[in-house]
Amino acid sequence: MELNAADEQTAVVSALCAGLLGSVNESLGAPMAPAWEAAIRGVPRHVFLPGTVWTGDDLVECSRETDPEDWLRHAYADTAVVTQINDGRAVEEDGRWASCSASAPSIVFRMLDLLDVRAGHRVLEIGTGTGWNAALLAHRLGPGRVTTIEVDPALAARATASLEGAGLGARVIQGDGARGHAADGPYDRVIATCSVRTVPPAWIAQTRPGGVVLVPWDSPWFCYGLLRLTVDGYGGASGFFSPHSAFMLLRGQRTDLRIYRDVVDDDHVPVESTTRLSPGAVAGEDWSAQFAIGLQLPHVWRTWHDDPDVEGVASRLWLAGTDATSWAAVDLDGRTGDHFTVWEHGPRRLWEAVEAAYGWWREAGRPGPERFGMTVTPDGAHVPWLDTPDSPVPVLL
Structure with missing residues (x-):
């Protein structure tokens, strides 16, 4: 049929x-x-x-x-x-x-x-x-x-x-x-x-x-x-x-921020330093690390810029506050071994905060998302914690 x-x-x-x-x-x-x-x-x-x-x-x-x-x-x-x-x-x-x-x-x-x-x-x-x-x-x-x-x-x-x-x-x-x-x-x-x-x-x-x-x-x-x-x-x-x-x-919670349009200005004179923490460790393939950093830095965002047209720099990790007043950039340049160049501008040292957040996560045993929780209080505060509500996660920025 x-x-x-x-x-x-x-x-x-x-x-x-x-x-x-x-x-x-x-x-x-x-x-x-x-x-x-x-x-x-x-x-x-x-x-x-x-x-x-x-x-x-x-x-x-x-x-x-x-x-x-x-x-x-x-x-x-x-x-x-x-x-x-x-x-x-x-x-x-x-x-x-x-x-x-x-x-x-x-x-x-x-x-x-x-x-x-x-x-x-x-x-x-x-x-x-x-x-x-x-x-x-x-x-x-x-x-x-x-x-x-x-x-x-x-x-x-x-x-x-x-x-x-x-x-x-x-x-x-x-x-x-x-x-x-x-x-x-x-x-x-x-x-x-x-x-x-x-x-x-x-x-x-x-x-x-x-x-x-x-x-x-x-x-x-x-x-x-x-x-x-x-x-x-x-x-x-x-x-x-x-x-x-x-x-x-x-x-209603969207933000529309772009590094060159809203954050970085040609008049900015950044502070230069170096770090031994690879930007890939905090913004790469380790999703548990990224999740933990996001809980600790709820007002910091980041984006990658590949081939930024800077001599010797293969890619650059940009960080900025959601208020667009502070920024940092970390270069993957392939020339300094285990050291990476950091540029920062504004009232807050964002990369320093990222290093602290990553360090806390490592000291805590590199927990995955399933070990974290959140309490929303009656007044609307959001309090992240690890394993139990009486072990709050440090919120740094």
């Missing part, structure tokens, strides 16, 4: 979904819970993706209209796909940059597992995006149990249409996710699909005592980690980090 086009499409999607399940289970190291397996089968990912997506570091455009097979392949790969660029505006001089994405399915289900939803729970999601994550939650919990907030009107409208088409009963609110949505609360669980540098107080205030707030974490130094907070009922919350994830920042 020959299959018609609709049956062929269904068979292809079923096969791709089965392949995605296998990839996700392999990434998680164990089979996902049966309820989530039913959700991934019952809520096809491709239904929630726009007709054009962008893939890879170069943001290569892929259109369902011109290349349906490749588009469908990306829809069921265990990778993130960008679903909006430049906040939906025309491409600017700086080119394309990602402003919304559909997260890799393995991190989606890792977060859903950490969220630990139960029958009868009410969930608030911050960052609707495509609507797929809200759809999975609504499939699991049933109609009227999921409220999701999206700041971008175009994204909110598209997600609303997709969710209504799926008939899942999730409510989409277009607005500022940092404010939450008290009308549908209190919630048993709050989950953000955007990263934060501070947890908005509304998310804690709108969560029941004993409830969970799960957020991807970001510091200006390094975007990495998931923070799972348990709300204490007195206006605060506390919990551990775990590894994984790198999400786009909550739009």
